[in-house]
Amino acid sequence: MIFYFSGTGNSLYVAQKLSENDGIKLIDIADAIREKHFEYQLEKDEKIGFVFPVYFYGLPTVVAEFVDQLNIKSDSKHYIYSVITCGGSIGNADKMLKKLLEKKNLELNSSFSVLMPNNYTIMYDVPTKEEQNLVLQDAENEIENVAKLVDTKEKGNFAFHGYLFPFTPILYPIYGIYRKTKKFYATEDCNNCGSCAEMCPTEVIQIENRKPVWIKEKCSHCSACINRCPTRAIQYGNSTKKRGRYVNPNVKFS
Numbered sequence: 001m002i003f004y005f006s007g008t009g010n011s012l013y014v015a016q017k018l019s020e021n022d023g024i025k026l027i028d029i030a031d032a033i034r035e036k037h038f039e040y041q042l043e044k045d046e047k048i049g050f051v052f053p054v055y056f057y058g059l060p061t062v063v064a065e066f067v068d069q070l071n072i073k074s075d076s077k078h079y080i081y082s083v084i085t086c087g088g089s090i091g092n093a094d095k096m097l098k099k100l101l102e103k104k105n106l107e108l109n110s111s112f113s114v115l116m117p118n119n120y121t122i123m124y125d126v127p128t129k130e131e132q133n134l135v136l137q138d139a140e141n142e143i144e145n146v147a148k149l150v151d152t153k154e155k156g157n158f159a160f161h162g163y164l165f166p167f168t169p170i171l172y173p174i175y176g177i178y179r180k181t182k183k184f185y186a187t188e189d190c191n192n193c194g195s196c197a198e199m200c201p202t203e204v205i206q207i208e209n210r211k212p213v214w215i216k217e218k219c220s221h222c223s224a225c226i227n228r229c230p231t232r233a234i235q236y237g238n239s240t241k242k243r244g245r246y247v248n249p250n251v252k253f254s
């Protein structure tokens with residue numbers, strides 16, 4: 001079973017690739033939270049994977065919330081691994097997951113990272129199409145390697161944590177500031193399609209008077225709305241007006 005979270009498709013793509021040969025079940029963490037589905041029955045020896053993006057060198061709030069409530073029903077021990085997608089490095093995200101799992105008496109046996117195009121257009125411009133293609137090409141090898149190591153239940157830390165990882169205690173709290181939704185708005189390019197409200201994993205967006213409104217103080221900050229808006233109508237303050245948008249070209253969102 002693979003539990004995944006993805007704003008713009010990178011982690012979804014990795015989860016799909018890892019599940020494609022064995023018919024492994026994919027569970028969308030955002031759906032699971034919406035449906036309050038936290039209890040999972042596992043087959044004997046079934047592997048458990050967590051695939052998600054790193055945010056500010058740590059865990060997306062959605063992932064932390066889900067793991068906190070997760071209830072694995074099983075009599076046997078399972079091989080547990082994480083694959084964290086990143087635009088550079090994963091900092092302490094795997095260690096944060098490990099700690100949360102330990103509270104459930106579950107052991108994170110191995111940790112992997114996959115370098116993907118950076119989707120954080122709110123902070124940096126996204127890579128050019130050429131840069132994206134190069135990163136996506138390299139990612140194929142990385143995913144293949146992860147698949148091989150997971151297949152043989154290799155244990156260890158295979159992730160790239162980056163040189164700034166000791167600063168996670170400083171960087172991660174900045175996530176709390178950026179998660180504030182007050183800077184999001186839709187311009188006159190909005191065609192009232194409602195897709196932002198539908199895709200928002202934390203149900204923070206509502207359509208009011210034919211325009212999206214961010215109804216909670218904070219969101220998961222996954223950047224799905226801003227990157228996947230079909231008319232590029234969503235902005236975050238002034239910073240995103242001249243920046244590009246990114247969606248993984250190899251996935252289709254259902």
Ligand SMILES: Cc1cc2nc3c(=O)[nH]c(=O)nc-3n(C[C@H](O)[C@H](O)[C@H](O)COP(=O)(O)O)c2cc1C
Nearest residue numbers: 006007008009010011053056057086087088089119
């Ligand atoms: C709020 C936010 C914070 C991010 N922080 C980091 C980070 O600390 N390090 C990094 O390498 N990439 C960071 N990124 C980039 C994403 O982790 C990366 O692009 C990821 O593959 C996106 O996955 P997704 O398409 O499944 O949502 C961040 C992206 C967002 C939206």
